[in-house]
Amino acid sequence: MTAHAPIVTIASRAEHVQRITTPAGLEAWLVESHAVPLVALEFAIRGGASQDPCEKPGLATLLASTLDEGAGPYDARGFHRAIDDLAIHIGFGADRDAISGHLQTLSRNVDKAFGLLKLALNDARLEAGDVARVRSQLAAELKRDANDPDSMASKAFREAAFPNHPYGRSVRGDLASIDTLSREDLIALRERLFARRDLKIGVVGAIDATRLSELLDATFGGLALQNDLAPVPEIAVANVGMREIVDLDVPQSTIRFGRPSITKHDPDYYAVVVANHILGGGTFTSRLFREVREKRGMAYSVYSHLNEYDHCPMLIGAAATKNERAGEAIGVIQEEFRNFVAGGPTEDELDKAKKFLTGSYALRFDTSTKIASQLVNLQLDGFEPSFLDERNGKIAAVTMEDCQRGAKRLLGDGDLLVTVVGKPAGV
Template sequence: MKQALRVFFLLVLLLPGIAFAGPRIERVTSASGIEAWLVREPKIPMLALQAMWRGGTASDPEGQQGRAALAADLLTEGAGDLDAEAFQSALRDGAISLDFDASRDYLSLSLRVLNDQRQRAFDLLAQALTAPRFDDEPIARVKAQAEAAARRALNNPGSMVNRRFLATAFPNHAYGRESSPTLESLPNLQRADFAAYSRAVLARKNLVIGVVGDISPDELRKLLDASFGKLPAESSLVQPPVIVPKTTAKPLIVSYDNPQSMVVFGGPGLLRDDPDYYVATVLNYVLGGGGFNSRLTEEIREKRGLVYSVGTQLHPMLSAGLFMGSLSTRNDQAGQALALVREAFARIAQEGITDQELADAKAYLTGSFPLRLTSNGAIAGMLAAMQASNLGPDYIDRYAEYIEAVRIEDIRRVAQRLFASGDLLVVVVGKPAGIDG
């Protein structure tokens, strides 16, 4: 019965003409000036909070790759008077979910807690933010886990191809370096480095917060001040300079004894605040982002059976816009598959897309958007991301409007902007036939 209801819900959302009204967002500012976007949900006695600070793994100094990633893991491994075991025990006893994670551009915090444990959760959060311990035992344990992962990544084709792609696309730039610890960087990462990163990134001005739950604005204000109020005002991290991804005249081949070839391809994309971003979203769906509804899947997998998987994505980072795709195939089919990718890029740049493709893309993108908001945690994450991207509180309500405004001539113009040159960076790991490096 539950499965039937989920299917019905999905079908209703995908029907054209169904209006979707987003949740009511309240902007709450505490006495110390900390702002959070709140969606009140009194029917569920719990709270979900998502926070983001600018300054993720791209802030790692050369030779200290993985500093932010490991520091994020260690922020819940002891704080204040509680060592790692005591801190984790306190989280378990209160059924509190508290996690930190570092992406390229952001340090993120996720908190989930029932109302009767809310005060305890925010007390623990305050300690993690202002008094992380970075004790020797958890550092050694987390570094040992990171070393094992780094050794596995050395011989993982997916990791290999992505490392080489990013290093080539962003030479001498933070985006081109590893975001995870490496065997070379791990010995350089010590307690003082993790402490320095946390002091630099955890600041009030550098912070956005989304909250969903059974809580009033007045209650939230007090908790915001108690948990975030003692953070320094300013972050000392410097954002990497803006860069345009590089392309190469010939594919780069990393020879690897494997029956399959992993191929990553891409080039310059768009920043999130680019006026053409929503046009590029529709374009990407038609070209390679729409799964079985995309041209690449239809032409390369469905018609010819050449690949196990193929797809494209937009990656709007803070300092670079990247359009990126990937495929995996047998070595003997790699050249043919890559040729079809290039053909698809050239064709869409020259001809654009059809009216039916545009209508189908709009229907899917607008109809599936509400599925991103089916839990309190997902909504809290969306609220934080909206603030981080300067989208405004009306973004959820206006998303369908932005997509519906895309015209067929916009698609052709942006396709030419992105793909008309034919320039691509292509990296292959395997022993591909028919590809000259």
């Protein structure tokens, strides 16, 4: 259930963010709006798949996938029926650096909704039969991925980019170990990760700060105060300049490419954002799209984007083309990288990129769930609510000199780590 009406239409977004500290010491960011009778909550607990034991990849994903499979007095079917009967949406997920969750409910059902969320977080049953069922579902997905060119290319890139590092492992695990993940493993990981420390919460909707504080303490206050995270080393994309081919008898080559980037707190970050948009992030307007697809007809899509893991900012991109043109396509991509470093953008490219990036920013705030998610992401990234008003100004302030400098920092000598799945010619 998603609210499609804007929550607020204001000149300042930040001034509507209330920073709440509950009696139990929890912090949450709230945008209170009674325009629609809905409440949306997003939260994240730092420490996702990067906390999986090295011999048990996929454990955080399995944990997130089983939290709503029965909790407290409800078995799996009873829990799902309880949320469905009241049109409540509760879900969980895991990525590399966090386990996240969301809740959406009509305001009249807010007490029951938070009560069910509390049960899932604090009293999930994790019964052996339910764990086995969800584990088999993940195994089926992994089997499909094992012969899917996109998944294979991503896996090859990940393993080459992050050797001997948690980021090199699959978030969803692997077929060799998925069946070894047990209920005891899930309980142990939950005890390590689920804590009030590093818990980030964003709430949007028809609820005031006092009532929200009560509900948050009731829901999250029972978690341990401290987590027990294993240190994750900082890492840069490795093997830049390498080409790795995974042989697969298909008519098309699937390509992944990437290199190191810079963090969101670097002074040149917004220059890099603009530079990447011009190069490969602008989809139909980017240089890569123009050179690879429009001029040469080598690929239906080609793109690059910035991917900021907690411990490794990076540029990553993708394309797919006929096997016989794979080497040519990679050459064109790399040539465009080097040309961009050497010559920078045109004034027209810079102007259009900044207008698009500032104009499209509002689309991140057109539903209650999106706003709550933005609030959580800002907290995870270490920004203040004022960023909501400052971000577009930072984009608009990027000059030609800034963009050229950002391109050089992002693209360096133009070398890339490239992985290709298929039977590519000329690689």
